[in-house]
Amino acid sequence: MDLAQVFLALAYVIPGFVGYQTYRKCYPAKAVSDTVVVIWSLIHTLVIHVALGGISSVLGEPRINYLARSPETLGWKSAALLLGSGAVYGLLLVLAHELRLKLNVWPTEPLSIWVKVNRREPGYWALVRLKDGGVCYLGWISDFKFDPDAENQDFLLRDARAVDEGLKVKYSVAGLGVYLNTRDVAAIEYLDRE
Numbered sequence: 001m002d003l004a005q006v007f008l009a010l011a012y013v014i015p016g017f018v019g020y021q022t023y024r025k026c027y028p029a030k031a032v033s034d035t036v037v038v039i040w041s042l043i044h045t046l047v048i049h050v051a052l053g054g055i056s057s058v059l060g061e062p063r064i065n066y067l068a069r070s071p072e073t074l075g076w077k078s079a080a081l082l083l084g085s086g087a088v089y090g091l092l093l094v095l096a097h098e099l100r101l102k103l104n105v106w107p108t109e110p111l112s113i114w115v116k117v118n119r120r121e122p123g124y125w126a127l128v129r130l131k132d133g134g135v136c137y138l139g140w141i142s143d144f145k146f147d148p149d150a151e152n153q154d155f156l157l158r159d160a161r162a163v164d165e166g167l168k169v170k171y172s173v174a175g176l177g178v179y180l181n182t183r184d185v186a187a188i189e190y191l192d193r194e
Contacts (some may be wrong), residue, residue: 006079011078012042012045013038013045014047014083015043015045015049015082015083016045016065016089018083018090019048019087019090020040021090021091021093021096022087022093026087026094026097028146051085051089052081069148077135079114107188124140124192125140125188126191127163127188127190128157128180128185128186128188128190129185129187129189130185131186135162136162136165137160137161137180138161139157139158139177139183140157140158141155141157142156142157143156155174155180156180157178158176
């Protein structure tokens with residue numbers, strides 16, 4: 001098998017793989033098998049190839065559609081086009097997902113309640129009750145980790161204050177806030193800021 005044949009074989013997987021991984025970086029999901037990744041990569045690559053073929057015919061520029069070219073003319077520019085088209089496609093998937101969420105078109109539930117409650121609009125305080133029963137923190141969740149394969153998730157509570165059961169402030173936490181993990185949390189209540 002020569003280099004041109006290897007390139008053509010990879011041309012059917014690489015763009016879709018790059019696009020799929022770009023999207024999954026922004027919207028994590030549980031790990032899937034390699035077979036599923038390859039299948040989705042092929043599907044996404046098919047969409048990319050159709051789009052490149054359409055762009056190529058509209059612009060009258062046959063060099064864009066690298067699959068229509070003879071293998072001898074393929075070079076590093078074609079490889080860059082493979083990677084670049086996959087990255088652009090992945091970013092378009094992310095943009096389409098964000099627009100769909102903002103416009104409430106085809107609303108879907110996120111894969112995790114953790115993501116759903118933390119994507120809420122600003123203006124809510126989080127009252128975090130720890131399992132040890134003695135400490136409650138009030139603040140807002142500014143950053144959180146979402147790893148679908150992990151049982152517990154990390155998060156940062158900003159503008160944090162230690163409070164008692166009546167929400168009377170015991171003390172304010174200096175610095176960035178309180179770093180917590182859901183394994184130590186009994187409950188999180190979201191309260192209106194007023």
